[in-house]
Amino acid sequence: MSDVAIIGIGIHPFGRTEGMTGLQQGVHAAREALSDADMEWSDIQFAFGGSAAAGSADAMVNDLGLTGIPFMNVSNGCATGGSSLLSAYTTIKSGQFDIGMAVGFDKHPRGAFNADPEASGLPKWYGETGLMLTTQFFGMKIQRYMNDYGITSDTLALVAEKAFNNASLNPNAWRREPVSKDTILNAMMVSDPLTKYMFCSPAEGAVALILCKAELAHKYTSKPLFLKGAAFRSRPLGSFEVFSPSLEIERGPSPTVGASDATFEMAGMTREDIDLAQLQDTESGAEIMHMSENGFCKDGEQEKLLQDGDTKLNGKFPVNTDGGCIANGEPIGASGLRQVYENCVQLRGAAGKRQVQGNPKTAYTHVYGAPGISACTIITT
């Protein structure tokens, strides 16, 4: 079976764009990806796309052109982008089509996400009494982790400081002003131990990727990248997930562990092969825990890795080189594809001032979301 190549990438800057719908931002990203691959919308044979709160992706055909292609809407929470990409990958791998697009976009109101208990299969009282907030889950998961593995608040702040520093070198990022570690530590507490600057916020943005059968890639680009692995998993018994009125006493692995292992197995690679990674950083604690859940270090080693600067742009293993969710915000449908976009930019050597040095050849992405889902990818030159 042939490999799958990524030949075109497009983005609409993340943040807040007044006067532009999420769907329009999706169209912008799609056009940029087409232009990047030097192709027309009529060359695209199929598409997968989605948003959580900004409408149906297939409505983009009104702007892009009525070519009659199958355009499938994907709705999978925080893994919407990852699921679109995986679906496009499988479609090409199966031989059904040769060239397709994966697109994700979103536009959320300000403030924390509203949650609907019944839509999540939970009792009404759970939301009514103020227990159903994603921010609480993030605070409680890292609180326990810090207790078990000796992670300090100082290290939580280093994660956020790194995010804003990286974003200051990324013209498509939302929060591009560096914020000092002390400011981060002393900012308003949102959900202990996490302060305001340690959290990402709901936002807007869009990303589109064009994929094709590897044999065709050189027709469209001199530097094709290859999607070597992509896997999605839902939660196993015993994982600690958002919106859980109760948890098993016997703790088990998170869905990330399964998705990560499956991705590496598919790619036939090991963690040591990876040059840089984008890991879901809904907040500082998530990035830290996801470093070990994805197998890049043991539990507790993050304290020294962060303090030594190993995950900075110039460190041994750069993480969230574009500023991650913390500095780009969280447009749910677009975040997973933003990570892949950033890896493509880095592997093309086109990241400008935030370019990871040493000619990186392999890059990894990981998303995580409610109600306990995770999707990962490995891309190589």
Added chain:
Amino acid sequence: MSNQKPIAENLFTWPSDQPKLLGSKDTETGRYFFPAKKSNTHEQVELSRKGKLWTWTVQRFMPKTPYIGTENPEDFKPYAVGYIELPGEIMVESRLEGVDPEDLEIGMEMELSIDPFVKNEEGEELMMFSFRPCKN
């Protein structure tokens, strides 16, 4: 007491001097569930009143809907939330009352408490569960 009622059915035993949360146990696997699950293989069980704090956080801003607390944003007081490990059963998520967030510690002994949460349109007090540090 007549104008008080639980915020939801089958959540805890009420009225009672020693109220208990109601969970269920899968008779095939022995796993505990909370809230109770209705199924042919589940039997309803009363959960332990005491347990240990497994993790916690503090809700520092006033939640949006579907929250029905009647505070105003101006007089909203942060509240603590945590998971209580009920030995041999399950960990239950709960508001933590009667304790300053500064004094919360993983592993501390906590005990179930049932208190008025809000009044509904009929003037009835809706009762909700929380956990408080054990009185020694």
